[in-house]
Amino acid sequence: MIEQYQDVINEYEIDEPTIKYAVGVLTGHIIAGEKIKLACERHLSDLQRIKSDPAFHYVYDAERTEKIIKFSTLLVDLETHEPFKISPYEAFIVGLLEGWKEPETGGKRFDRAIISMARANGKTAVMALISLFNFLFGQPKTNRQLAVASADTAHADALFKYMSSQWANLAGGTFSKMAKQWGIEYNQREMRIKSQSTTMRKLSASSSTTSDGIGHFSYAVVDEYHLFKDRSFINSITSGQTFLPYSQTIFISTSGTDVRSPMFADYKRYSSYLEQKTWHEIDNILFLAWEQDNDDEAFGDPSVWQKSNPLFELESKRKSAIPKMTAERDELNSQGRLPDFLTKNMNRWQNAKENAFLPVDLLTQAIIPTFNMQVRDVYIGFDYSQTNDDTAIAFVFPYTDDTGNQKFHLYQHSFIPLAKLGTIEAKEQRDGINYRDVESKGFATITRDRFGLIDEDEVFNFMLSFIEKYDLNVKAILYDQWGTGTFIRRLDEVKNEYLIIPVRQGIKSLNEPTKFLQTAFIKSQITMLDDEAMFGALSNAVIVQDNNGIKIDKNTNSAKIDVADAIVNALFEGMFYFTSFSNAPEDKSHSPFAGMSEDQVNDYFMNEFKF
Numbered sequence: 001m002i003e004q005y006q007d008v009i010n011e012y013e014i015d016e017p018t019i020k021y022a023v024g025v026l027t028g029h030i031i032a033g034e035k036i037k038l039a040c041e042r043h044l045s046d047l048q049r050i051k052s053d054p055a056f057h058y059v060y061d062a063e064r065t066e067k068i069i070k071f072s073t074l075l076v077d078l079e080t081h082e083p084f085k086i087s088p089y090e091a092f093i094v095g096l097l098e099g100w101k102e103p104e105t106g107g108k109r110f111d112r113a114i115i116s117m118a119r120a121n122g123k124t125a126v127m128a129l130i131s132l133f134n135f136l137f138g139q140p141k142t143n144r145q146l147a148v149a150s151a152d153t154a155h156a157d158a159l160f161k162y163m164s165s166q167w168a169n170l171a172g173g174t175f176s177k178m179a180k181q182w183g184i185e186y187n188q189r190e191m192r193i194k195s196q197s198t199t200m201r202k203l204s205a206s207s208s209t210t211s212d213g214i215g216h217f218s219y220a221v222v223d224e225y226h227l228f229k230d231r232s233f234i235n236s237i238t239s240g241q242t243f244l245p246y247s248q249t250i251f252i253s254t255s256g257t258d259v260r261s262p263m264f265a266d267y268k269r270y271s272s273y274l275e276q277k278t279w280h281e282i283d284n285i286l287f288l289a290w291e292q293d294n295d296d297e298a299f300g301d302p303s304v305w306q307k308s309n310p311l312f313e314l315e316s317k318r319k320s321a322i323p324k325m326t327a328e329r330d331e332l333n334s335q336g337r338l339p340d341f342l343t344k345n346m347n348r349w350q351n352a353k354e355n356a357f358l359p360v361d362l363l364t365q366a367i368i369p370t371f372n373m374q375v376r377d378v379y380i381g382f383d384y385s386q387t388n389d390d391t392a393i394a395f396v397f398p399y400t401d402d403t404g405n406q407k408f409h410l411y412q413h414s415f416i417p418l419a420k421l422g423t424i425e426a427k428e429q430r431d432g433i434n435y436r437d438v439e440s441k442g443f444a445t446i447t448r449d450r451f452g453l454i455d456e457d458e459v460f461n462f463m464l465s466f467i468e469k470y471d472l473n474v475k476a477i478l479y480d481q482w483g484t485g486t487f488i489r490r491l492d493e494v495k496n497e498y499l500i501i502p503v504r505q506g507i508k509s510l511n512e513p514t515k516f517l518q519t520a521f522i523k524s525q526i527t528m529l530d531d532e533a534m535f536g537a538l539s540n541a542v543i544v545q546d547n548n549g550i551k552i553d554k555n556t557n558s559a560k561i562d563v564a565d566a567i568v569n570a571l572f573e574g575m576f577y578f579t580s581f582s583n584a585p586e587d588k589s590h591s592p593f594a595g596m597s598e599d600q601v602n603d604y605f606m607n608e609f610k611f
Helices: 002-012 017-026 034-052 062-072 088-099 123-137 153-171 176-182 232-241 262-275 295-299 302-307 315-334 338-344 360-365 424-431 435-440 456-469 485-494 507-522 532-540 562-574 598-608
Strands: 100-102 112-116 145-150 184-186 190-193 198-204 219-223 248-253 285-289 377-383 391-400 406-416 444-446 473-479 500-502 526-528 542-546 549-553
Touching: 002 017, 002 034, 017 034, 017 062, 017 088, 034 262, 034 285, 062 088, 062 123, 088 100, 088 112, 088 123, 088 285, 112 262, 123 145, 123 153, 123 190, 123 198, 123 219, 123 248, 145 153, 145 232, 153 176, 153 184, 153 190, 153 198, 153 219, 176 184, 219 232, 232 248, 248 262, 262 285, 295 302, 295 338, 302 315, 315 338, 360 507, 360 532, 377 456, 377 562, 391 456, 391 562, 406 435, 406 456, 406 532, 406 562, 424 435, 435 444, 435 532, 456 485, 473 485, 473 562, 485 500, 507 526, 507 542, 507 549, 507 562, 532 562, 549 562
Parallel strands: 112 248, 112 285, 145 198, 145 219, 219 248, 377 473, 406 444, 406 526, 473 500
Antiparallel strands: 184 190, 190 198, 377 391, 391 406, 542 549
16 A cells, blocks of 8 residues: 555655654554554545646645744653653654645645544644644744643643643743744633733633634644533634634543544544545544444454553653553453443543443444335334424335345434524524434434424425335334324224334333344444434433333433434334244235235236236
């Protein structure tokens, strides 16, 4: 692979920090996970695009990268008080964030960056370096507003104190003249350059008023991004950057356990761009995720832990950390708290709900970019509500893939009521789902009813139109009897050829399809699109059990699982597609024409009884 980038390697030279790191990763000399390998490939590919792609209007300034690395030599390691020595991976981050520019304005290419790694890997040190440099020498030359922020004061304090401590060392030595001439001051809340009307503020979501924005920041760092429950505080920072040509916001964090967080949504989205190598669609966004490639690596060769712990490239760090991490893993595992180790030390997202139905990695690996639904067999599951819960229609498509594997593709459409909360903003904040985005992608309909209720006619017409649009062969429609009587009677009147099966919602009835769905995910027999409503429902689901087996439930009222319920309903019959079994009542399942339309029955007799 590396040969195809030899031109830019020669042009920028192998010792240029970003080139050196990228080549080290892609040749295997530096241990890295798949997402970092792709990020390195992206960097080299983009360097080629400077000359080969007229639509690519960015340049890489290796001299600027070198200036910041030289600046880093003036800092100290605040733990050892030795001179700070930037590591290769930190130099790579500096180069990508600061070296890439928009030549016409001189602004930075990446106005957004999401950077993730395991804890204790120097992220505070490298962010303090970049933040302090931008505070002192950033753009514009005057009237700069900068911020370091987090979800709470404690996390915002860590980065701000690290940066202000570095400045205190410089002001008492190398930069004492600068400190006096420029009028640089600082306290526990902010740093100021009087002569430039420049301010660096410490902010936290827990103590900030965000309704009208909180500033026009040319530069901001948001630490521990995974702690944020919604985007309101983040939007208050980024909304003021719209017309600032020099702006940049950096989100840095370990992974977390709340898959409803905005960070996880970004993680999924930008992972997809990397994996599909469509990074040209996000030219202004940098995504770097140092993580293990799977959860099992936590129990494998510790040397591969460098994938999530990039400081392991330094032998001294690796040798001292591995025994401690191994002991911590074993202790947490014995306490049933392995997800804590996987998130903090392996940088792996986890669904850490007690008795979670599915782990995050099984859900993410099931996502595929497209699926052709035209002219397919389908099982339809239905979960109905009017006021508080969403109404969900699940479509389960059994199919055989190109290699002969039997699989099931999941698709859904949700109908979103507003009667209880009044506004879509309140509904989104409570449920942790961006329903407007889900609707824009075709996976949901937000009610327009003046009372905020779900329109049963709209749901009914959607189902029939969807079946007609894709010319689907409906094998069965399965539903929760509670509150669906009118809907089902109407359906039976206009489509009496459909096999319509009620599904009792007790554990005895739901045990088998619930276990089937869980096992199918484990065996990689499930596919689905990148649909936040479906992902959220499946990740929100927890298992409840008794002597009759298991079923899914939710652990809070705001944790939506309606889509998951509808899928399980569909699988009550759909799980038998590749077998000769059925859950249909005898009078229906014994019919030789069950599941066939009137036209199909007609064609059967016309073709079979020709003379």
